[in-house]
Structures are given as C-alpha cells and as structure tokens.
Amino acid sequence: MAATVEQIERKTLGKVRPHQTQNEGLVFEKSAAGKRGYKLPPLDVPEVDAKAALGPAYRVEKAGLPELSEIEIIRHFTRLSTWNYAIDLGMYPLGSCTMKYNPRVNEYVARIEGLADAHPYRPESLAQGVLEVIDLLQRCLIEITGMDTITLQPAAGAHGEFTGILLVRAWHESRGNARRKIIIPDSAHGTNPATAAICGYQVENLKSNAQGGIDLEALERQVDEDTAALMLTNPSTLGVFENEIHKIADILHAKGALLYMDGANMNALVGKVRPGDFGVDVMHLNLHKTFSTPHGGGGPGSGPVACKKFLEPFLPTPVLVKKDGELHWEYNRPQTVGRVRAFYGNTGMFIRALAYILANGPDGLRQTTEDAVLNANYIRKNLEDLYELPYKTPSMHEVVFSDKRQAAKGVKTGDIAKRLIDYGFHPYTVSFPLIVHGALMIEPTESESLEELDLFIEAMRSIAKEVEESPDLVKSAPHSTRVSRLDEVQAARKPVLRWRHENK
Ligand SMILES: *Cc1c(COP(=O)(O)O)cnc(C)c1O
Numbered sequence: 001m002a003a004t005v006e007q008i009e010r011k012t013l014g015k016v017r018p019h020q021t022q023n024e025g026l027v028f029e030k031s032a033a034g035k036r037g038y039k040l041p042p043l044d045v046p047e048v049d050a051k052a053a054l055g056p057a058y059r060v061e062k063a064g065l066p067e068l069s070e071i072e073i074i075r076h077f078t079r080l081s082t083w084n085y086a087i088d089l090g091m092y093p094l095g096s097c098t099m100k101y102n103p104r105v106n107e108y109v110a111r112i113e114g115l116a117d118a119h120p121y122r123p124e125s126l127a128q129g130v131l132e133v134i135d136l137l138q139r140c141l142i143e144i145t146g147m148d149t150i151t152l153q154p155a156a157g158a159h160g161e162f163t164g165i166l167l168v169r170a171w172h173e174s175r176g177n178a179r180r181k182i183i184i185p186d187s188a189h190g191t192n193p194a195t196a197a198i199c200g201y202q203v204e205n206l207k208s209n210a211q212g213g214i215d216l217e218a219l220e221r222q223v224d225e226d227t228a229a230l231m232l233t234n235p236s237t238l239g240v241f242e243n244e245i246h247k248i249a250d251i252l253h254a255k256g257a258l259l260y261m262d263g264a265n266m267n268a269l270v271g272k273v274r275p276g277d278f279g280v281d282v283m284h285l286n287l288h289k290t291f292s293t294p295h296g297g298g299g300p301g302s303g304p305v306a307c308k309k310f311l312e313p314f315l316p317t318p319v320l321v322k323k324d325g326e327l328h329w330e331y332n333r334p335q336t337v338g339r340v341r342a343f344y345g346n347t348g349m350f351i352r353a354l355a356y357i358l359a360n361g362p363d364g365l366r367q368t369t370e371d372a373v374l375n376a377n378y379i380r381k382n383l384e385d386l387y388e389l390p391y392k393t394p395s396m397h398e399v400v401f402s403d404k405r406q407a408a409k410g411v412k413t414g415d416i417a418k419r420l421i422d423y424g425f426h427p428y429t430v431s432f433p434l435i436v437h438g439a440l441m442i443e444p445t446e447s448e449s450l451e452e453l454d455l456f457i458e459a460m461r462s463i464a465k466e467v468e469e470s471p472d473l474v475k476s477a478p479h480s481t482r483v484s485r486l487d488e489v490q491a492a493r494k495p496v497l498r499w500r501h502e503n504k
Contacts, residue, residue, distance in 0.1 A: 024079045026497055031066035037073050083482065085426045087295075091452050095398045095429040095441025096189065096237055098267045098289035099296070105359055106292060106352035115351055120343040124328055130347065131327035135320055137354040138304075141285060144357075144365070145263070146276025147306035151315045152345040157264050159340065160284025160303030161195035161231070163316060166337040167282055167307060168229045168258050169199055170314040174335065179228035179257075185214060187238055187433050192231045192262060201228060208435060212238040212391040214248055223255045233262040234275070237433040237441070238391050239376065239398035241268070249279025258282065263306075266290040267445065268373055268397035271366030282307040291353035302349035316340045371446035372397045375453060379442055382457045386464040390436050397445070403438035411467045411474050413438045418485075419466070419477035423459035 051058045068076070085092070092099035110116065118130040138150050154160040165182070172178045182196040185206045193203045206222060209215040213236070223230070230252055235241045242248065249259045261275050261283035267290045269275070275283050287302035288295040295301070307315075317336045318329035329344070360368060373396050380389070380399040387401035403413040417427035417440070429441035444453060466474050478484055483496050 024076065027066045027068065027073075027076055030068055030072060030076065033067060035067045035069050035072070037068060037070040087447070090424060090426070091444065091448055091456055092426045093428045093442045093444055093456065094426065095239075095400065095443040096264065096432065097295070097429065098264070098286070098397075098443060098445055099426075100267070100289075100292055100445040101447040102292050102294050102352075103356060103359065106355045109355040110348050110351045116348075118347070120347075125326070128327060131320065133354055134344065134347070134350055135322070135327055137350050137357070138320065140354065140357045141304055141306060144266075144270055144274070145283060145285070145306045146274025147280075147283070148276070148309040149312045149315065150304055150306040151319070151340075152302065152304045152350060153316045153339070153341045154284065154303040154305060155341055155346055156288070156301035157262075157284055157286040157303045158191040158195065160286075160305050161191055161260075161262065162198065163303075163337070163340050164260055164282045164284055164305045164307070165195050165199040165201070165229070165231075166340075167305070167311045167314045168260060169201075170335065170337050171258070171311055172228055174314075180226045182228050183219070183222055183230045185232065185236070186435050187212065187236045188231065188233055189237060189262060189264065192233070196231065206230075208236075208238075211393045212236060212240045212435075213242050213393070214244070216244060216247055216251065219248065220251050223251055223257055225255060227252070227255060227257040229258040229260045229281075231260045231262060233265060235265050235268045235396040235398075237265075238393075238400050238436070239265075239268075239395045239441075239443075240391060240393045241396050245278045245280075249281075253279070264289055265397060268369060270369050271362060272369050276306075276308070282311055287349050287353040292356040293349040293352040300346040300349055302346045302353070304345075318344070320344075368446045369397075372444075375444040375446060375448055376442070378450075378453055379444055379457060383460055386461060387440065398441060398443035400433065400436055401440040401442070402436050403440060406464070406467045407438055409467050409471045411471050413440050415475050415477065416440065416460075416463055416467070419463050419474045420459060421478040422480045423462070425456060425459060 087099055087101055114129055115133065118127055124131065134152065138152060142148065142150055151163065154163045169178050178200075180202055181204050182201040183204045183206050184192050184196060185208055187208050196203045204222060204227075206219060207215065214232070219230070230248065232242065232245075232248065234245060252259050258281040259279055261280040263275065263283040264286045266285055270290060282305065284303045284305045285291070287293045287304065288299075293302060313333065313335040314337050315333070316339055317333050318331045318339075319333060321328055321330045357365065376395050376397050376399050380395050383401065386405070388404040389399075390402050390404075391400065403411070403416065406412070406416060413430050417430045420427050429439070429443075431439055432441055433439060444456070448456075463474060476484070486496055
C-alpha cells in the first residue's frame with residue numbers, strides 16, 4: 001500500500017511549494033542601480049548640504065543596500081515566505097512541542113481594540129477590562145490544574161521552571177535551609193537540569209525503570225534532608241503517565257522535599273486529571289503549547305506557574321488582587337522572589353489562551369485531550385510493525401519509536417526525518433528523549449484529521465519500505481528543498497543562501 005513520494009506530495013503539498021519559486025535569487029542579485037520602491041514629492045524646502053551639516057557623521061561610502069521596485073520586493077519576500085513550513089500548511093508532528101492549530105477566534109479576540117491597545121501604564125481604574133481577562137484566565141488555569149494560586153509573568157516554559165524553582169528555594173530558605181540538590185529523571189527535558197543549575201542547585205540524575213517511569217525504590221533511597229525538590233515531567237517525554245505519582249509525592253513530602261511538575265505536556269491531562277489533586281506542589285504551563293497560542297519562530301510565549309497555598313507569599317510581584325470590587329496590582333509583598341518580567345507578562349497570549357479555554361468549555365477541553373491521546377495511539381498502532389517501540393507502556397499524547405531496525409540498514413532517525421520533508425511533512429522530534437537511542441518522537445495533537453494522520457502514516461510506511469529497498473535515497477534526503485544537507489552547527493553562523501544545482 002506504500003505510496004510514492006509523488007503521489008503523497010500531490011495530496012499534501014499540491015501547489016504550495018512550486019519549484020519555480022525555489023530558484024529565487026538573493027535580493028542583492030536582483031538589485032539594479034537606480035530602482036526605487038518609493039517616490040518622493042519635489043523638494044519644497046531650502047536644500048541643505050548634508051555633508052556639511054552632519055560633519056563626521058556623514059557617510060561617505062554607499063551603504064550597499066539592494067535597489068528594487070516595490071513589486072519586486074513584495075514578490076521576493078512573498079516567494080521566500082512560501083518556503084516556510086507552518087501549522088497552517090500541514091501537520092507538524094514535533095514531539096514534546098504540542099504544535100497545535102492556533103484557532104482564528106483567538107486572533108480575532110486579541111485584536112479587539114480595547115485589549116490590543118491597553119497600555120501597561122494605563123491607570124488601573126481604566127484598565128479593569130484587561131485586568132478582568134487576566135483574572136479570569138488565572139481562575140481558569142487554577143481550576144484546570146487543581147492548584148491554589150498562580151503567576152502569569154514568566155515568558156516561556158523554561159522561564160516558568162526558573163520562577164517555580166525560585167519559589168521552592170524561597171520556601172526552603174524561609175524555613176532556614178535552602179537545601180542543596182534537585183533530583184531530575186534521565187527522561188527530563190534539557191531545560192529542567194539547566195533550571196536547577198541556574199537556581200544554584202546540584203542536579204542529581206534519577207534513572208528511569210524499564211517502563212520508562214520513576215523507580216520508586218531508587219527515589220526513596222535518593223531523597224534525603226538535602227533534597228529541595230524533584231522536577232518531573234508528567235506525562236514524561238516518553239509520553240508515559242507516571243501512574244504512581246501520588247506515591248512519588250509522598251516520598252518527597254516525607255523528607256520535606258517538594259514535587260515540581262513540568263506541565264509542558266498538559267495536553268494529555270487537561271479536563272481529565274489535575275496535578276493539584278495528585279500531590280504536585282508547583283508546576284508551569286506552556287500557554288503556547290497546551291492552550292493554542294502561537295508557537296515557535298521566536299514569538300512570545302507564556303509559561304504561567306501555578307502552586308499550592310504555602311508558596312503564595314513568594315510569588316513574583318505584582319500580584320493581582322480584588323479590593324472593593326476592583327482589580328489592583330499588589331506590590332508590597334515582603335517575601336516575594338521579586339519581579340521576573342517587565343510589566344505583567346505577555347498579555348496578548350493571555351487573551352488568546354482565555355479565548356481558547358472559553359471557546360472549548362470544560363467538555364471541549366476534555367474532548368481535546370482525548371483526541372490528542374487517541375491520535376498519538378492511532379499513529380502508534382499503525383507504525384509499530386515497522387518501527388521499534390522501546391517502551392511498551394501505553395502512550396498518552398505522544399509516541400516514541402527508535403530507529404533500531406532502520407539503523408541496521410545504516411539509516412538513522414535524522415535521515416528518516418529529512419526524508420519526511422520530501423513527503424510534505426515537518427519532521428518529528430529527532431534523537432530526543434536521550435534515553436531512547438535514535439529516537440523518533442511523534443506528537444500529532446488533536447488538530448489533525450483522520451485523513452491527515454493517514455497521509456502521515458502512509459509517508460512513514462513508505463519511508464520504511466525505501467529504507468529496505470534503496471537506503472541511499474533516504475540517507476541523501478531531502479531532495480525537494482532548496483538546499484539539502486547542511487552542516488547543522490555551521491549553518492546557523494554561515495547560512496547557505498544560494499540554490500545548489502547539484503541538489504536537483
Ligand atoms: C517545551 C518544553 C519545555 C520548555 O518550554 P519553552 O516554552 O520552550 O521554554 C520544558 N519542558 C518540556 C517537557 C517541554 O516540552
């Protein structure tokens with residue numbers, strides 16, 4: 001049943017990536033002296049000698065900027081924009097990233113004049129509307145997580161981790177001892193140990209058990225009076241739910257340590273279970289993952305931190321409080337860890353996330369979670385005969401295969417990912433989590449239809465067949481892009497901008 005690249009490409013890409021736009025030259029190559037993208041009216045003021053007026057600030061040499069007409073500039077950049085891959089173009093199966101669709105209603109709401117124009121220095125009495133939005137989002141997220149309180153300040157997931165561990169540290173310090181170490185499982189996202197280290201903690205590694213979960217006995221041996229916290233991703237980066245999470249919490253609490261949950265994978269839990277109910281003390285959320293605000297490309301993220309009541313005194317300032325029916329920012333909080341971001345956080349993301357939550361409602365959010373888990377398991381079932389599944393534990397919102405069978409033919413996970421580009425899909429996450437050698441980490445999210453999932457499965461099955469029949473074709477992929485295999489380290493510093501004819 002394996003389809004050829006051409007058949008699948010026709011169905012997924014169509015005319016989206018026409019080959020003629022791939023030969024687009026550099027803007028400098030298109031330049032012709034004297035061309036202009038603008039026209040000024042005739043001079044109607046006395047002419048001045050710029051060189052004399054500016055003195056040494058006058059630039060003698062030409063800046064060497066490209067000279068083009070307006071339509072040439074528009075066409076150049078529009079053509080370049082068609083080379084971008086985007087969630088609005090096709091499936092984006094990057095595991096751990098929850099690349100879900102950003103509903104247009106979010107964008108509509110974020111552009112409502114009173115919200116879009118609200119200035120952070122506007123007096124509180126005139127900003128009650130946007131403060132209501134922030135307050136309502138806080139209450140929704142507290143309800144979803146089962147925690148007691150929250151800050152929306154952190155600008156991303158990693159920044160949320162940093163803020164959360166600052167809370168942990170401040171709480172321990174308030175009891176007389178900051179403690180020295182944080183335990184982190186070997187399946188953790190790289191930002192977890194980085195966070196612990198930057199907050200001044202020693203990182204202690206905890207090995208996962210054969211099911212990909214926490215080994216309770218090993219944890220019990222490792223936790224002591226010097227342990228500040230365990231940082232745990234749940235479901236883990238293997239897509240596995242820690243079903244003994246309440247016991248993990250008990251082991252930590254018995255020694256006075258706290259349970260931090262990396263909540264980047266909440267897309268598998270929203271509406272089904274609440275971290276606050278299974279013993280988590282503090283956690284972050286990624287609004288740009290779970291709650292559908294735009295994601296990637298360096299745009300603004302948002303990583304709220306929710307925690308239990310006992311951590312509330314340490315929250316970053318200002319904290320939103322309601323007094324006499326009006327919302328105010330409260331600054332005077334003696335035990336605060338301080339401000340972690342300018343103003344109040346990325347407000348545009350709050351508006352989008354709230355729009356998403358309200359548009360779905362409780363039943364819709366639960367359905368979303370169920371569909372995300374169903375989609376991941378549909379992919380798992382349809383690929384597990386061709387790709388090695390290192391952990392047999394049931395999958396939540398993502399599935400992790402390994403390239404073991406393909407590696408026997410000399411084809412690695414990175415090669416398969418690059419071949420996927422030829423089939424019109426963004427690659428999955430390559431070589432992560434680190435505990436799976438040659439990992440293929442796939443997270444379809446709930447956004448994908450059955451038809452799109454089937455196309456993806458067809459592409460992956462077709463590639464597995466290619467690995468058997470013509471491994472070199474896969475090892476030299478992608479074949480349909482402007483440039484092919486770049487030096488992945490050098491490419492960021494020495495970009496290769498010119499079309500290489502030998503690729504076609
Ligand atoms: C994405 C992610 C993070 C980091 O979030 P950013 O917003 O990229 O800083 C942390 N942990 C896990 C498990 C993640 O998937």
